[in-house]
Amino acid sequence: MIYADHNATSPLDPIAWAEMRPFFEGRFHNPSSPYTAARAAALAISDARRRVAALLDAEEEEVRFTSGGTESNSWALHIARAWNPERRHWICSAVEHASILEPLAALEQEGHRVTLLPVDRNGQLDMETLAHALTPDTALVSVMSANNETGILHPVAEIARMARSRGVPTHTDATQSVGRMPISFRALGVDLMTCCAHKMHGPKGVGALVARVGIDCAPLFRGGGQEGGQRAGTENVPAIVGFGRAAEQAYISSSERLSVLRAIVEDGVRARIPQAILVGAEADRIPNSSLFLIPGLDTDVVLAALDMAGVCASSGSACASGSSEPSHVLRAMGWLDGEKRAAVRISWGRFSTEQDANDLVNILSRIVLEIQVHERPPR
Ligand SMILES: Cc1ncc(COP(=O)(O)O)c(C=O)c1O
Missing domain, CATH: 3.90.1150.10 (Aspartate Aminotransferase, domain 1)
Incomplete structure (x- = not known):
């Protein structure tokens, strides 16, 4: 085949699987539990966070684990909405993944405005259109790093610079580029970035939302105090461990x-x-x-x-x-x-x-x- x-x-890297496996077996403990055995799970999460942050050129505290690209994208929109609740205009490219387009369509149903930036036959965004679309009412510009169907890259750093100069936050969905080419969260200059493990030989059902230091991340899920109180729910420890290991392997x-x-x-x-x-x-x-x-x-x-x-x-x-x-x-x-x-x-x-x-x-x-x-x- x-x-x-x-x-x-992508297929799970056997090296990542080997590191995940004990967390399905003997090391099954809840990382929030108070005994020594559980501390191994908490430490494994910290270790994974360090590895993912290293791959993305981000600070460890900027990485929040999620269930994958779809959740990270929805959360990014939720965070942007909470930052500036009075803003009711959103900008994204016309070629975004459904996990951005669909939540934005739902916002449109609520009376928000959405600008879909057009692309040409070569997939290139028109930066002039972006410049004209940005308004003081714009809550977020979200443009994917690489398109999942064509692989075409977008000028995310340039978009972030332009949006920031107009006081508009930015998000990029880097699901398809992370692990396949060097990506620096710092250098891109975006406020929020989505990535997931299963496109880079990690397990399915785990990803991350990277949020610039100091950003107030309104929780999508409320409940326990996991992920700094910003993403409630018992951590998917084996998957997070596999993501961390896959991130380290991605260097190769x-x-x-x-x-x-x-x-x-x-x-x-x-x-x-x-x-x-x-x-x-x-x-x-x-x-x-x-x-x-x-x-x-x-x-x-x-x-x-x-x-x-x-x-x-x-x-x-x-x-x-x-x-x-x-x-x-x-x-x-x-x-x-x-x-x-x-x-x-x-x-x-x-x-x-x-x-x-x-x-x-x-x-x-x-x-x-x-x-x-x-x-x-x-x-
Ligand atoms: C660009 C892009 N964003 C988001 C997603 C959704 O990621 P997940 O499957 O981890 O929810 C995908 C998955 O195909 C994708 O290609």
Whole structure:
């Protein structure tokens, strides 16, 4: 099997699993309990916080553990709302993940205004539009670091500088870039940043919201005093431990290695399927992802044929699969223009090999040829 869908999720690093396992077994204690055995769990959380903070170039006290990217995104919006309850305008890119777009749509239902920043065919945001959209009523600008469907990177540091100069806080959803390329919370200059473990060979169901020192984080969940009283609920100790270890392992995951796999696929597809369009070819992208549009073919047919051939790949957001809705990302980029094109996203991880990338090119080009021959009308 070739697993080429790391933007959906990635396999758990066995080293992280080995470190997690004792916390499912003998070291099961509640980190808030007063006895010595429980102190090991509390220490393991501190250790994980130190490792995650190191990966993100953030202070330990800036890292709050959550259940993942979705919760961190919702919490970021909740915090921004509590900072400036009188502000009723929100800005995000038109290509954000559903976990930003949907809560903002709910705010719109409550009478708030939402500006979706447009992108061009290469996925680039128009900074002029952002400059015009910022008002004293803007509660938050939220722009993802890398898009999950295309891998295209956004100029988050520049956006944060512009917003800050206008007194508007910023958030970035860095779920897809953390662990795949160096990310510095400090250098980005945002107030809030989302990340999660399962895209970087950590366990599912754990992530973090990073909040700049001194920021008042209105709790999303109230209850016990966990996470400094800001995120109530008994900590998911094994998952947090696995996240910490995966964060440490991510240092080994060199962007250069992922770029080599991406180049094998992109060069191979260019040579063997010349009609395929590489989305965001002109844009900076995370090093592990390529999204191809193959003219004249049906997405479901190509993905099913890849599946039959033992290749796990998808068309884009895993959260949207199963729904027949076309991709809002491709729509925002102007690619849904009535032409039939199969969307195939290939995304690699630390355990992917050059053999995987070469085999994928062979299989995909064979499949495209076979479908074309099969669908060609008889003479
Ligand atoms: C950009 C982005 N943000 C947020 C999420 C949601 O993360 P989680 O699955 O940890 O809730 C995803 C997951 O695919 C994502 O790609």
